[in-house]
Amino acid sequence: xxxxxxxxxxxxxxxxxxxxxxxxxxxxxxxxxxxxxxxxxxxxxxxxxxxxxxxxxxxxxxxxxxxxxxxxxxxxxxxxxxxxxxxxxxxxxxxxxxxxxxxxxxxxxxxxxx
Amino acid sequence: xxxxxxxxxxxxxxxxxxxxxxxxxxxxxxxxxxxxxxxxxxxxxxxxxxxxxxxxxxxxxxxxxxxxxxxxxxxxxxxxxxxxxxxxxxxxxxxxxxxxxxxxxxxxxxxxxxxx
Numbered sequence: 763x764x765x766x767x768x769x770x771x772x773x774x775x776x777x778x779x780x781x782x783x784x785x786x787x788x789x790x791x792x793x794x795x796x797x798x799x800x801x802x803x804x805x806x807x808x809x810x811x812x813x814x815x816x817x818x819x820x821x822x823x824x825x826x827x828x829x830x831x832x833x834x835x836x837x838x839x840x841x842x843x844x845x846x847x848x849x850x851x852x853x854x855x856x857x858x859x860x861x862x863x864x865x866x867x868x869x870x871x872x873x874x875x876x
Numbered sequence: 877x878x879x880x881x882x883x884x885x886x887x888x889x890x891x892x893x894x895x896x897x898x899x900x901x902x903x904x905x906x907x908x909x910x911x912x913x914x915x916x917x918x919x920x921x922x923x924x925x926x927x928x929x930x931x932x933x934x935x936x937x938x939x940x941x942x943x944x945x946x947x948x949x950x951x952x953x954x955x956x957x958x959x960x961x962x963x964x965x966x967x968x969x970x971x972x973x974x975x976x977x978x979x980x981x982x983x984x985x986x987x988x989x990x991x992x
Contacts, residue, residue, distance in 0.1 A: 795979075802885075804967060804982040805921075812978070820979065852921060863971070864911070865980055867921035 765789045766868035768853050774874045775843050783838045783871050785853030794836035795854040795865060796820075796828060798847075805852065811836055812858065843875040879903065880970050882983035889958050890991055897953045897986045899968030905929075907973040910944065910951045911980065915965040927951065958990045 766787045775781050785794065793812050797805040797820075807820030809828040817828060825847060829837045840847055850872050854865040881900045889895045901910065912924040925935060927944050935942045939956045955962050965987045969980040 793978075802984060804984040805980075806982075807979055810979065818978070850919065854921075863909075864923055864926050866923060867913075869920045872919075 766853060766855055766866060768851075768868040768871045770871060771869065772872045774876065776876050777844055779843050781840045781843055781873070783851055783853075783873070785836045785838070785868055787834050787853075787855045787868075789855050789857075789866065790833075791855035791857045791866075792833065793856045793858050793863075793865075794830065795856075796826075796836070796838045797852045797854065798822065798849040799852060799870075800849050808838065840873075840875075843873075845875045848873060848875045879981045880968055880983035882966075882968055882986045884986045885984075886987040886989065888989045888991065891960060892957050893990075894954060894956050895958050895988065895990075897955075897966050897968075897988065899951045899953065899983060901949050901951065901968070901970050903949075903970060903972050903974075905972045905974045909971040911969040911971070912942065912951075912953050913967045913969065915967065915985070917963065921967070924953075955988075958988075960990050960992055963988060963990045 769784045795810040796808040799805050806822045808822055808826050809820055811817050811830045814830050827839045850870050852870050853868040856863050856865045879902045908929045910927045914922045914924055932944050941954045943952045965985045967985045968983045971980050
């Protein structure tokens with residue numbers, strides 16, 4: 763079984779709809795992240811969380827919100843989706859600690875906003 | 877200012893050729909980590925290597941090798957005897973002490989196409 767899972771894997775929605783993307787991990791990591799990938803732009807950080815009570819904005823948080831329901835679960839919400847939020851979304855986890863902190867990514871969710 | 881630059885947008889080679897992917901980074905921190913990730917056509921991101929700023933030894937893993945040079949702020953990735961399965965987008969990324977190593981800054985990626 764995959765260590766980091768994302769649901770749904772693909773989603774098509776309409777402008778103005780609320781949508782939630784979910785991420786679960788079995789790696790036992792404290793840190794979790796949400797990124798979006800647009801063609802030719804690499805990955806941009808949306809939000810990150812170092813534990814259940816710690817949520818931080820990334821470089822492109824506008825239009826998004828997150829919830830850390832448990833150590834293993836981190837959800838990303840688009841309150842009112844717009845077409846320029848069409849992208850590939852990745853969740854990642856890392857254990858923390860400078861000597862070991864490598865991020866491991868989920869399989870991605872492809873979101874299309876019409 | 878862009879902190880991680882991958883100037884090569886796309887590289888095409890024929891199988892068995894050697895290929896080097898360039899990565900240049902910018903940081904004011906003396907302590908930082910550099911990473912390479914691979915994104916095959918299936919879309920997932922696969923971790924390849926992590927290197928800290930105090931370790932300038934080159935790394936070799938099978939057909940993959942990495943050359944880290946602080947003097948030129950570069951962390952280049954070479955694939956020897958490329959294979960079709962190496963076709964992917966490769967990302968270089970930076971994690972800095974100033975951010976508590978909390979975030980990764982990615983380059984825009986280099987798409988490698990290996991033809992038979």
